[in-house]
Amino acid sequence: MTGDHEDAVRGNQDAVVAQPQPGHGLEPAGHADGPVDPFADPGLEEHEPRPTDVDEHAARRAERQIAACFMLSAFFVVLFCISFFVFKIGNNPTTILGGYGASNVTLGLFLGLALLLIGIGAIQWARKLMSDVEVVEMRHPTASSEADRVATVEALQQGVSDSGIARRPLIRNSLVGALAMLGLPVILGLRDLGPLPGNKLSVTVWRKGMRVVNDVAGTPIKPEEVEIGQLINSQPEILFEKDANGQPKYAGTELLNAKTKASTIVVRMKPEDITPTPGRENWGVSGILCFSKICTHVGCPISLWEQQTHHLLCPCHQSTFDLGNNGKVIFGPAGRPLPQLPLMVDSEGYLAAQSDFTEPVGPSFWERGER
Amino acid sequence: MSTATTNGKKAAQVHRPSKVGQLATWVDDRTGIAGVAKKQVRKVFPDHWSFMLGEIALWSFVVLLLTGTFLTLWFKPSMGEVVYNGSYDQLRGVSMSEAYASALHLSFDVRGGLLMRQIHHWAAMLFIAAMFVHMMRIYFTGAFRKPRELNWVIGCLLLLLGSLEGFTGYSLPDDLLSGTGLRAAGGFILAIPVVGTYISFFLFGGEFPGDAIIPRLYTAHVLLIPAVLLALIGLHMLLLVYQKHTQYAGPGRTNDNVVGYPMMPVYAAKAGGFFFIVFGVSALMGGLMSINPVWRYGPYDPSQVTAGSQPDWYMGWPDGALRIMPGWETHAFGFTLSWNIFLPIIVLPGLMFTILLMLPFIENWITGDKRDHHLLQRPRNAPTRTATMVALMTFIGLLWAAGGNDIMAIKFNLNLNYITYFIRVMVFVGPVVAFLITRRWCISLQRADRDRLLHGYESGVIMRSPEGAYAEKHLPISTGETFALTSREHDDIPAMPSDADENGVANHKVWLTRLRVRLARFWYSGNIETPSREELEAARHHADDELAEQELAEYHDSHVQHDRHGIETGEVGKH
Numbered sequence: 015m016t017g018d019h020e021d022a023v024r025g026n027q028d029a030v031v032a033q034p035q036p037g038h039g040l041e042p043a044g045h046a047d048g049p050v051d052p053f054a055d056p057g058l059e060e061h062e063p064r065p066t067d068v069d070e071h072a073a074r075r076a077e078r079q080i081a082a083c084f085m086l087s088a089f090f091v092v093l094f095c096i097s098f099f100v101f102k103i104g105n106n107p108t109t110i111l112g113g114y115g116a117s118n119v120t121l122g123l124f125l126g127l128a129l130l131l132i133g134i135g136a137i138q139w140a141r142k143l144m145s146d147v148e149v150v151e152m153r154h155p156t157a158s159s160e161a162d163r164v165a166t167v168e169a170l171q172q173g174v175s176d177s178g179i180a181r182r183p184l185i186r187n188s189l190v191g192a193l194a195m196l197g198l199p200v201i202l203g204l205r206d207l208g209p210l211p212g213n214k215l216s217v218t219v220w221r222k223g224m225r226v227v228n229d230v231a232g233t234p235i236k237p238e239e240v241e242i243g244q245l246i247n248s249q250p251e252i253l254f255e256k257d258a259n260g261q262p263k264y265a266g267t268e269l270l271n272a273k274t275k276a277s278t279i280v281v282r283m284k285p286e287d288i289t290p291t292p293g294r295e296n297w298g299v300s301g302i303l304c305f306s307k308i309c310t311h312v313g314c315p316i317s318l319w320e321q322q323t324h325h326l327l328c329p330c331h332q333s334t335f336d337l338g339n340n341g342k343v344i345f346g347p348a349g350r351p352l353p354q355l356p357l358m359v360d361s362e363g364y365l366a367a368q369s370d371f372t373e374p375v376g377p378s379f380w381e382r383g384e385r
Numbered sequence: 386m387s388t389a390t391t392n393g394k395k396a397a398q399v400h401r402p403s404k405v406g407q408l409a410t411w412v413d414d415r416t417g418i419a420g421v422a423k424k425q426v427r428k429v430f431p432d433h434w435s436f437m438l439g440e441i442a443l444w445s446f447v448v449l450l451l452t453g454t455f456l457t458l459w460f461k462p463s464m465g466e467v468v469y470n471g472s473y474d475q476l477r478g479v480s481m482s483e484a485y486a487s488a489l490h491l492s493f494d495v496r497g498g499l500l501m502r503q504i505h506h507w508a509a510m511l512f513i514a515a516m517f518v519h520m521m522r523i524y525f526t527g528a529f530r531k532p533r534e535l536n537w538v539i540g541c542l543l544l545l546l547g548s549l550e551g552f553t554g555y556s557l558p559d560d561l562l563s564g565t566g567l568r569a570a571g572g573f574i575l576a577i578p579v580v581g582t583y584i585s586f587f588l589f590g591g592e593f594p595g596d597a598i599i600p601r602l603y604t605a606h607v608l609l610i611p612a613v614l615l616a617l618i619g620l621h622m623l624l625l626v627y628q629k630h631t632q633y634a635g636p637g638r639t640n641d642n643v644v645g646y647p648m649m650p651v652y653a654a655k656a657g658g659f660f661f662i663v664f665g666v667s668a669l670m671g672g673l674m675s676i677n678p679v680w681r682y683g684p685y686d687p688s689q690v691t692a693g694s695q696p697d698w699y700m701g702w703p704d705g706a707l708r709i710m711p712g713w714e715t716h717a718f719g720f721t722l723s724w725n726i727f728l729p730i731i732v733l734p735g736l737m738f739t740i741l742l743m744l745p746f747i748e749n750w751i752t753g754d755k756r757d758h759h760l761l762q763r764p765r766n767a768p769t770r771t772a773t774m775v776a777l778m779t780f781i782g783l784l785w786a787a788g789g790n791d792i793m794a795i796k797f798n799l800n801l802n803y804i805t806y807f808i809r810v811m812v813f814v815g816p817v818v819a820f821l822i823t824r825r826w827c828i829s830l831q832r833a834d835r836d837r838l839l840h841g842y843e844s845g846v847i848m849r850s851p852e853g854a855y856a857e858k859h860l861p862i863s864t865g866e867t868f869a870l871t872s873r874e875h876d877d878i879p880a881m882p883s884d885a886d887e888n889g890v891a892n893h894k895v896w897l898t899r900l901r902v903r904l905a906r907f908w909y910s911g912n913i914e915t916p917s918r919e920e921l922e923a924a925r926h927h928a929d930d931e932l933a934e935q936e937l938a939e940y941h942d943s944h945v946q947h948d949r950h951g952i953e954t955g956e957v958g959k960h
């Protein structure tokens with residue numbers, strides 16, 4: 015096992031290579047006699063034979079172990095196949111084995127063990143039975159030889175001069191121009207990736223008189239049903255309406271797009287806890303206010319309501335808004351107050367919007383303006 | 386294939402026209418590959434546990450390709466609305482996107498589908514984590530130095546693309562959590578000055594969420610990014626093979642050679658076996674540990690959110706930066722600039738990535754080192770470098786902690802606001818403190834190495850001196866260890882340039898050179914040089930004397946004067 019020589023490389027036994035160490039600037043002394051130079055490379059350690067190198071029994075045992083790994087691996091593959099057919103999947107994987115499902119657990123376990131055993135066997139084979147004589151290989155300089163470099167540069171120059179690109183600037187310049195023009199088809203080709211923004215980010219589906227409805231059932235809300243301290247997730251009524259054919263007016267992507275901007279929350283506080291900014295005095299209905307549900311930071315829907323303090327906390331980055339004080343940011347990274355939807359009571363006594371939001375909702379954007 | 390004629394048994398085998406030989410001949414007749422292969426077949430790879438980290442990354446990428454292909458057979462990257470009709474009770478009858486419905490189908494109605502989904506996700510974690518740790522190893526040991534700077538750059542790109550690949554991947558199922566992540570990503574893009582709104586509309590095909598983003602991310606996730614990743618990994622490996630692997634200093638291991646096991650058979654068996662280990666571990670994780678149970682989150686709805694929404698961990702640090710940023714916004718000339726988003730999530734990651742990419746070049750500019758380096762350095766022997774990385778890691782680590790500020794607040798019952806204020810301060814103070822401590826620590830370790838060289842190791846034998854004092858006997862270390870410890874390059878500190886060069890010509894960029902020299906001096910300052918040969922011999926000689934004398938003194942119980950050789954060698958045996 016230890017006699018695996020090649021001409022180009024040397025193993026530990028015959029490789030007492032004392033390479034001068036370029037770094038430390040000291041010449042290594044000879045090894046033959048005299049005191050050993052502490053800075054000289056003592057060369058590779060002698061190769062220590064492993065038990066499997068010298069003891070045929072140990073080698074046999076290792077061989078059997080490795081083969082056992084491979085055979086066991088095959089056995090686990092069989093178990094994998096059996097599990098594949100035995101364990102039913104579907105419905106709820108959370109019922110068996112703490113949430114992972116018997117099929118998943120057994121398949122993963124047996125596949126994992128089968129793979130692991132192949133790996134363990136192979137590595138054990140390399141460690142126990144393959145030659146562990148270390149081989150020394152000399153490095154070559156990463157760079158090419160000077161002659162190669164010169165030849166390459168010459169060849170390049172020859173090529174350039176043969177092409178005449180330097181002597182015929184008309185050709186060169188017109189080619190560069192033509193290639194640059196090819197950028198235009200690329201850019202134009204991508205133009206229809208999306209429509210232009212227009213004012214889409216500044217408007218929502220809210221309109222004057224549109225009812226504020228419960229976000230699950232779509233039921234309109236009467237002011238007297240809202241208790242002090244209560245928060246109701248709400249949506250504009252139109253998202254629940256059906257058209258003449260009985261189809262929902264908003265469905266699929268359109269519904270999600272509309273909800274992204276129009277989602278609101280309705281909260282009721284004691285009127286004395288509310289300090290409206292000038293112009294917002296009549297935006298509430300007896301202490302009931304309506305705010306955008308979309309965080310002005312990067313747009314998460316806000317959900318955590320602290321009744322006592324009238325604070326609304328965004329779960330994404332913890333921006334906190336004071337709804338008693340016009341949705342002002344009192345903590346966190348959001349830059350602007352939560353937009354407020356002016357409320358009124360319609361002719362049937364339900365909460366409704368006085369208008370659309372008076373400013374864009376959701377995250378800031380460049381063209382947003384100073385509102 | 387081999388023409389070695391070392392013993393008769395082998396030679397006989399070679400001359401018999403074996404199947405392998407025939408096949409090799411067939412291939413070589415058509416490709417001429419033997420010329421290239423003859424060196425590679427027995428190519429030497431050095432062995433060390435830390436060289437395994439890159440292998441984990443490589444193999445988990447292969448696992449990702451395999452499991453990912455499986456997933457594409459069922460996953461439908463469409464945002465079209467369907468009503469779920471599959472096996473999972475809780476969501477039956479609910480409207481959702483086809484993408485989410487097919488992710489549920491994969492989890493509940495395809496045998497092994499959930500397993501593959503979970504292996505895929507775990508392998509992705511493994512891939513990125515291994516790349517991170519591998520990169521630390523490369524940096525701390527100076528393996529990025531000439532001639533390997535290009536591989537560092539490729540590695541950085543791999544890390545960036547890997548993170549992007551991860552983000553696009555976990556966005557695909559279109560569940561509530563991933564939709565929330567996309568919503569935030571949309572918000573980030575909107576914060577880019579001037580063009581942000583347009584980029585966002587082009588990316589999402591209109592307003593968020595629209596119906597285009599999932600198919601587009603899918604193309605990026607299964608085609609564009611993996612193709613680039615694959616090409617870069619190939620290049621990474623090619624350079625590695627061409628330049629040969631670095632190694633740690635040791636007896637017989639120098640800057641001019643590489644010592645280890647040959648590719649065939651040892652390295653092939655070990656590395657190949659390791660692939661199965663990585664795959665096996667991912668499979669066990671996929672089977673036994675739940676990850677990203679999308680069915681619990683429900684379909685995406687922009688008005689819903691799960692409390693404690695967190696991105697995948699490798700995206701946690703920019704998220705933390707976002708959390709601790711004050712809410713600054715500028716409104717001017719009818720435009721809005723959101724510093725609170727633009728700085729932490731667009732500028733900062735870009736800046737950090739640029740710094741990471743530039744680290745080898747910055748160091749090289751400072752030290753002016755032009756040599757080829759194939760021997761790895763121990764982190765302690767480059768204190769400023771080590772401290773730089775620890776400072777960066779501290780910065781990232783603190784931001785990462787900030788990304789979990791809500792979780793910390795709940796788990797440790799702390800005030801969220803105070804955690805945020807604390808981290809706001811610490812991101813500036815922490816890295817500086819970490820830098821200083823690490824640097825001192827490294828220098829102390831150098832000092833310990835010097836002591837070990839001069840005075841040897843602690844033998845564990847307690848000696849009593851004639852005065853009655855007890856001390857531990859030190860014994861000299863082996864020549865091999867001495868060689869390894871002294872295999873350090875000498876610091877090459879440049880001289881401060883004068884205003885004019887030797888010919889009296891005014892030196893124009895002198896301020897730049899001076900800055901460089903000052904930085905170089907700082908870079909090397911505090912380093913403890915390895916002892917000179919004289920010092921080492923004197924110390925050894927002295928130690929021998931002292932040991933002999935002490936042993937003698939035990940006999941004669943007499944007072945002994947030490948000859949100090951005029952060298953400060955410390956109190957040998959009298960600590």
Ligand code: FES
Binds near residue numbers: 309310313329
């Ligand atoms: S999205 Fe609300 S704090 Fe960031």
